[in-house]
Structures are given as C-alpha cells and as structure tokens.
Amino acid sequence: MIEIDKISVAYEKGTDVLQGVSLSLSAGEMVAVLGANGAGKSTLLRALSGLIPVRQGRIRFNGEDITRLPPHKRVAHGLVHVPEMRQMLVGLSVEENLILGAYVKRRDSAYIARKLETVYDMFPILKDRRAQLAGSLSGGQQQMVAIGRALMGEPKVLMCDEPSLGLAPKIVTEIFETLGKLRDGGVPVLLVEQNARQALRISDRAIVLKRGRSVLQGKASEMQSNQDVRAAYLGITEPAQEG
Secondary structure, eight states: OEEEEEEEEESTTOSEEEEEEEEEEOTTOEEEEEOOTTSSHHHHHHHHHTSSOOSEEEEEETTEEOTTOOHHHHHHHTEEEEOTTOOOOTTSBHHHHHHHTTGGGTTOHHHHHHHHHHHHHHOHHHHHTTTSBGGGSOHHHHHHHHHHHHHTTOOSEEEEEOTTTTOOHHHHHHHHHHHHHHHHTTOOEEEEOSOHHHHHHHOSEEEEEETTEEEEEEEHHHHHTOHHHHHHHSOOOSOOOOO
C-alpha cells in the first residue's frame, strides 16, 4: 500500500529532520513508528500526508508516485491522517466535525449518511452526542471523533499520530482495540505512538526512529524481546524470559 524510499525532510532549509528513511506498509497490517520526542515520527506522517515537502526520496501509494501530490489529492486517493491532539473544530457539533472528514465526497449525501451510520455503529456514544459541541467532549470522546472523521473519508490507509496521548488507560485500550478491528477489517494502519508497550502489542511490525534515522525495523513480537527496545522504550532492563 505504501512504499517509502529513502526520504529526507527538512524544515525551512535547516537540518534534515528525516534522513533517508525507508518503510513499507502492506494491506492488512499495522506498523508502529517508535522513538523518543524529536525523533521525526510526526514529521514522517506529515510528509506522507503532503503537509511538508520531501527533499529527497520517493513515496508510492498503491504503486503510484505521490511524492509531489498535494494533500487533498492524497486524501482523495485514500491516504488519511488522524493528527496529534485530535484537532477538533470545537465550535462545531460532533456530527459537523465528522462530516468534514467526507469533504472529498461532500456532494454525495447518500454516501455521507451511510458513513455516518458506520461511524456511529463503531462509536455509539458519538451518535448520542452528535448535536453536542465537539469542544465539550472528553479527550477520549474527541479521539473517537478524530478517528471517525478519518473513516468518513473511506481510508485505504489510516495514519494515526499519538492516539493515546492524554487519555485514561481504559480509553487507551478501547482506542487500540478499535484500531485493531480496522486493521483486521482490511484497513492498514501506520501508528505513531509513545506508548510502546501498547503499540507493539497490537502491531505486526515496527520501526524505531532516532534523530531522524531508521535504526531498527522488524516484527513487533521481536521488538518486544529486543533488549535495546525494552530498555529505551518499555522501561524494562531485565532480559526477556524464555518461553
């Protein structure tokens, strides 16, 4: 679905924030992007979304080179981004925020109605609060709106930036379960996440970024037993238990 070939990204002609990063995401899998603050995780998603230009390298989506494609056309292709901190339009209702996610299909009222029902089936509490201002929701409910808004665009690939940020553990579990169901339902997920334990538990593969470079890639299950990963991101210093 996505092939990232040695991309480099810099802000305002400064030092590269990403340096020669390569990554792939296949249909039916979830890939976690791990790393400390400032490692370039969010920059990677912003580059894939077209929000910042790629200085070098290539991005392919379903075999098509989208490296220079503008953001709205990437969304129309099915590459959809759930941004960090949800970014609600707090003065609009829940349903109005959701409908914004279907902007590329804004003239198709039947499509919008159908997708709203899909989102409400996934998050029943949003249906109950569809007329409520989004800014009055809890953090967990706002994250549901953010994911629901992305689903309104019928993503072929879903990119999520720190979906657990600031949420209670119970809500974090619910959000990750939802992402797992989406992956199992055929929507590949690229997951940027500080909660490495949860991310590795639910993902198929993972990549670790350090200072803008890819320093480790592999199966998530193998990452969980990697001593460097366990010490740096899981807070575990003792060796993994055999068996």
